[in-house]
Amino acid sequence: MTGGRAEIAAAADVLRAGGLVAFPTETVYGLGANAEDPAAVGRIYAAKGRPTSHPLIVHLASAEQLDDWADDVPAAARVLAERFWPGPLTLVLRRSRRIPLETTGGLETVALRVPDHPVALELLSAFGGGVAAPSANRFGSVSPTTADDVRAELGDAVAVVLDGGSSAVGIESTIVDATGPQLSVLRPGGVTREELEAVLGQPLDAPETSPVRVPGQHPSHYAPNARVLLVDPDKIALEADHARELGHRVGVLLPPTLARTSITADFVRTVPESLAAYAHDLYGYLREFDRQHCDVVIASLPATEGLGAAIANRLGRAGGPRPTA
Structure with a gap:
């Protein structure tokens, strides 16, 4: 429609x-x-x-x-x-x-x-x-x-x-x-x-927790089927290798600073330098990893200035603890 x-x-x-x-x-x-x-x-x-x-x-x-x-x-x-x-x-x-x-x-x-x-x-x-x-x-x-x-x-x-x-x-x-x-x-x-x-014209608080309940506060949210592992940028290649050795199908969200880095993974997406473009594409990337049947996604958090704070929030919750059956 x-x-x-x-x-x-x-x-x-x-x-x-x-x-x-x-x-x-x-x-x-x-x-x-x-x-x-x-x-x-x-x-x-x-x-x-x-x-x-x-x-x-x-x-x-x-x-x-x-x-x-x-x-x-x-x-x-x-x-x-x-x-x-x-x-x-x-x-x-x-x-x-x-x-x-x-x-x-x-x-x-x-x-x-x-x-x-x-x-x-x-x-x-x-x-x-x-x-x-x-x-x-x-x-x-x-x-x-x-x-x-x-x-x-x-x-x-x-x-x-x-x-x-x-x-x-x-x-x-x-x-x-x-x-x-x-x-x-x-x-x-x-x-x-x-x-x-x-x-x-004044600073705003940004508390990690609040007594006021609002959408998006659940520890695991915005999550693909794949498990999201957040690591330091310099550890991405090592973690991807390790996950593949354990038999996982591995996806990687590669920071733009590492665009020329050789990564051994089943599916790699290099994120844009623009934070606005990254925010626009983020959920599409996560859905694409699921379509590629990845069961682990390796990523790192961007700097938390500007839209980076929102992207880091979404990735952090995507990598949060999953409910147990």
Whole structure:
């Protein structure tokens, strides 16, 4: 299904009827339902296999709707919304009573954003309300950045998939907690901490843990089927050799500084020098390793300035401890 006007109108009708719609955003594809309908929201959790205690991000058509969905919005949050919406920034605020606790994972806070994608904005405008939408994939796995990724991941669990091409940013939004006296970055993403601080004129906290639950905090997240091993760049060749000696089919994410290094592996991808290009391509690389039947991926973390913080966060969680059966 494409993202034409007739298809968007039909998708809005599906949302009104309590159904699920997968749609493109600039970050990744989302799996959407009417944010005010607990039964519809429950279908998201069921389709993804997502714990119901994990809150969902509510997508809005414009920043002008902010006060309809949140209470006691602080001035700093309004400044960020004015500067970065539409865009890859999510604000955590006190929830309006119109939002059911099923959508917020039982919390008195709500995560809100305005996506920067024409299909998403047209869908939100046609629907007229808020759309709760986590990434359109099974819980914990690699987020989808194309409509084909959604279909491969969810199959018949979602009947309507709006195709808006490849996601421009390629990783999820930055999440900023605006519920306390000091704003803090709870998940790095498409808007960098440096950009946020430049607009606010003050430093932001970036705690490793937070009592405020938000998407993307699970230890194992954004993960391919292959096991991701994170090592120092100068250890990549050695670790790849060792893994192959143990009988693994090995994939390697090679830093650009090692592009000319000879690596013995079954599948190698050299990452771009541009962090924006790396972020855009990251999930595609991880999915490609699975398609190549790699069972181990060797990678290293980039420097954590700018978008490097978001890439390092995703790789760190991709390499996190897997649930045991």
